[in-house]
Amino acid sequence: MSTPLLSLREVSKSFHTRELSVKALEKISFTVNEGEFITIIGPSGSGKSTLFNILAGLLDSDEGSVDFVGGAAGECKVGYMPQRDLLLPWRRVIDNATLPLEAAGMSRKGARTQVAEHLESFGLAEFQRSYPAELSGGMRQRAALLRTVTTGRRTLLLDEPFGALDAITRRHMQDWLLTVHRELHRTILFITHDVDEAVYLADRVIVLSSRPGRVIRELTVPLPRPREQQMTAEPGFGASVATLLSDLGLSHR
Amino acid sequence: MIPPVTVVVVAVAAWQLIVVAGGLPAFILPSPANVMQAVTETGPLLTAAVADTMLSTLIGLSVAIGLAIVVAAAMDFVSFVRRGLYPILVASQTVQILAVAPLLIIWFGFGRLPTVLVVVLFTFFPMAIATVDGLAATDPDYVALIQSMGGRKGFVWRVVRLPAALPSFFSGLRMAVTYSVVAATVGEWVGGTDGLGLYMLRSKNALKTDQVFVGMIITTAISIGLFVIVALVERFALAWKFRGRPREQWLEHGIY
Numbered sequence: 001m002s003t004p005l006l007s008l009r010e011v012s013k014s015f016h017t018r019e020l021s022v023k024a025l026e027k028i029s030f031t032v033n034e035g036e037f038i039t040i041i042g043p044s045g046s047g048k049s050t051l052f053n054i055l056a057g058l059l060d061s062d063e064g065s066v067d068f069v070g071g072a073a074g075e076c077k078v079g080y081m082p083q084r085d086l087l088l089p090w091r092r093v094i095d096n097a098t099l100p101l102e103a104a105g106m107s108r109k110g111a112r113t114q115v116a117e118h119l120e121s122f123g124l125a126e127f128q129r130s131y132p133a134e135l136s137g138g139m140r141q142r143a144a145l146l147r148t149v150t151t152g153r154r155t156l157l158l159d160e161p162f163g164a165l166d167a168i169t170r171r172h173m174q175d176w177l178l179t180v181h182r183e184l185h186r187t188i189l190f191i192t193h194d195v196d197e198a199v200y201l202a203d204r205v206i207v208l209s210s211r212p213g214r215v216i217r218e219l220t221v222p223l224p225r226p227r228e229q230q231m232t233a234e235p236g237f238g239a240s241v242a243t244l245l246s247d248l249g250l251s252h253r
Numbered sequence: 254m255i256p257p258v259t260v261v262v263v264a265v266a267a268w269q270l271i272v273v274a275g276g277l278p279a280f281i282l283p284s285p286a287n288v289m290q291a292v293t294e295t296g297p298l299l300t301a302a303v304a305d306t307m308l309s310t311l312i313g314l315s316v317a318i319g320l321a322i323v324v325a326a327a328m329d330f331v332s333f334v335r336r337g338l339y340p341i342l343v344a345s346q347t348v349q350i351l352a353v354a355p356l357l358i359i360w361f362g363f364g365r366l367p368t369v370l371v372v373v374l375f376t377f378f379p380m381a382i383a384t385v386d387g388l389a390a391t392d393p394d395y396v397a398l399i400q401s402m403g404g405r406k407g408f409v410w411r412v413v414r415l416p417a418a419l420p421s422f423f424s425g426l427r428m429a430v431t432y433s434v435v436a437a438t439v440g441e442w443v444g445g446t447d448g449l450g451l452y453m454l455r456s457k458n459a460l461k462t463d464q465v466f467v468g469m470i471i472t473t474a475i476s477i478g479l480f481v482i483v484a485l486v487e488r489f490a491l492a493w494k495f496r497g498r499p500r501e502q503w504l505e506h507g508i509y
Contacts, residue, residue, distance in 0.1 A: 056401050057401070058397060058400075058401055080398075080401050082394065082398065084394060086394055086395055086398045088395065088412070088413065088416070089493055089494075090416040090417075090419075090491075090493045090494075091412075091416075091493075092493075099399070099402060099404075099412070100402040100403075102404075102408070102412070103399060103402040103403050103404035103405075103408055103412075104402070104403055131492075131493040131496055133493070133496075134496065151402060
């Protein structure tokens with residue numbers, strides 16, 4: 001289980017405009033193991049999305065290195081689900097899900113056949129012919145995640161996918177995502193602002209400081225898998241949440 | 254549909270009443286009954302004129318659509334072309350149609366060609382501008398997403414940019430078709446050898462005011478007809494936009 005898949009060494013990134021320069025990330029180092037579920041938490045402006053953009057190959061880091069085991073770093077290693085779902089409104093759900101395959105040159109028909117097998121487990125079978133605007137928030141997130149899984153990449157970067165959902169839908173989506181994680185054997189990096197969500201989902205939580213973003217803690221969650229919502233009442237869960245809250249400056253002791 | 258129909262019926266009735274009660278001569282204001290009579294009297298002539306005007310309109314519109322798409326694409330691809338042409342396109346929309354039409358006759362002679370050119374000139378601009386704006390307004394996040402999947406430029410165009418620009422293109426097209434019939438009749442009025450424009454010009458010269466009204470009403474009817482056709486095509490082509498109303502939450506299974 002603990003084969004390293006991806007390691008970051010001292011990754012730094014600054015942004016410059018004419019008048020000012022902002023240091024977004026400073027010497028970020030951590031390792032991700034095959035099949036792990038890692039959540040990344042930090043205050044706004046801690047460079048979480050910048051980090052994902054670097055991992056997705058959309059941005060270059062100033063210093064440091066990103067190494068994917070079994071090949072060089074780059075765009076072809078991860079499936080990226082940005083903060084906005086970015087489903088194309090003029091494509092039906094199934095045709096949004098097939099986009100990564102079509103972008104790689106597969107015919108629409110072949111791509112549809114390949115995606116069809118996942119529709120059921122993503123709960124999208126009866127919505128496959130719908131347009132995104134006809135879907136509820138939770139369904140849109142499922143469709144966007146299906147599109148991300150369709151990239152076929154071993155590592156998935158999910159940038160705050162459940163941020164806009166109501167509390168109950170969100171908990172259902174969390175459980176469903178854990179099922180997907182278990183069944184599809186993918187490695188997941190997951191950004192969130194929600195401390196409970198970070199602990200509930202993760203094998204490890206990585207805490208970033210506010211600007212510039214630095215890793216201030218890597219916390220291993222002391223809960224067994226499979227997770228259940230009742231575990232959020234256990235002492236191990238509470239202790240982890242308390243640790244994270246104090247890391248984020250939300251404890252006044 | 255009932256309120257507008259009622260208004261039209263009342264207006265036509267009032268019109269008839271004013272003409273009859275006021276004792277106005279028909280060459281100043283014909284009554285609706287006079288107008289109807291003129292339709293039957295000049296039937297064959299009118300049919301030929303309508304066919305002719307519609308042909309010029311449709312040829313002009315088709316050329317303008319093709320031209321608008323090509324020019325919009327060129328403006329989107331090459332920033333120099335865009336910055337050079339955009340202000341000129343906007344300014345050209347204010348050029349006086351009544352001044353341009355005689356010039357076209359002088360250059361291209363009498364006949365269908367100048368009429369078609371008038372139509373092209375006055376429908377091309379709204380479509381080109383709308384399409385360019387639509388292409389430029391494409392959400393760059395969509396483009397970045399497709400690129401992160403490894404999609405190339407052509408794929409991005411086909412999958413993101415063209416569909417994103419389509420709603421703007423259609424609003425330009427809707428505007429263009431309403432101009433098109435008027436543009437064709439102006440062309441015919443000034444230098445045509447056939448068509449509704451000439452029909453109206455001759456009727457005016459002969460003080461057949463009822464026939465001028467016939468020409469006006471038919472021109473309007475054709476414009477509305479074209480508008481409706483475009484609106485229907487749009488509903489079909491942009492099904493995602495018209496179907497895209499969220500369903501009620503309770504219609505879905507579970508609570509998602």
